[in-house]
Amino acid sequence: MCSAAAFAQSNSAAAGESPLILNGFKSDGCTWFPDGNYRDCCVAHDREYFAGGNWKQRWRSDKKLFQCVAAKSKFYNKFVAPVMWLGVRAFGPSWLNTKFSWGFGKKKKTCEKILTKKKIQS
Numbered sequence: 001m002c003s004a005a006a007f008a009q010s011n012s013a014a015a016g017e018s019p020l021i022l023n024g025f026k027s028d029g030c031t032w033f034p035d036g037n038y039r040d041c042c043v044a045h046d047r048e049y050f051a052g053g054n055w056k057q058r059w060r061s062d063k064k065l066f067q068c069v070a071a072k073s074k075f076y077n078k079f080v081a082p083v084m085w086l087g088v089r090a091f092g093p094s095w096l097n098t099k100f101s102w103g104f105g106k107k108k109k110t111c112e113k114i115l116t117k118k119k120i121q122s
């Protein structure tokens with residue numbers, strides 16, 4: 001259920017709605033990559049990896065990371081995007097049980113409370 005809410009978060013944020021905040025979420029930016037002009041792509045990707053979900057959600061999350069990085073304005077982004085995509089596909093499966101693998105937030109058991117930005121401001 002928590003993963004479904006987090007996946008909806010990424011879709012609602014793109015639609016201009018208030019983003020949801022996952023309790024306990026932390027991002028290190030672009031793990032194993034320099035934080036270039038695509039850091040925002042990495043943080044959004046980390047948010048989805050924190051929540052986890054099924055294999056289709058992971059595939060979509062990785063595809064969105066690729067598209068986001070490739071769409072950035074610097075010339076090197078077209079080269080960085082496929083390398084990042086291969087990295088997250090190879091080193092992101094949940095069974096690797098790393099601090100950045102798919103569903104890493106569930107492992108910390110911190111995905112119990114989801115708040116909307118509106119509720120936090122109240």
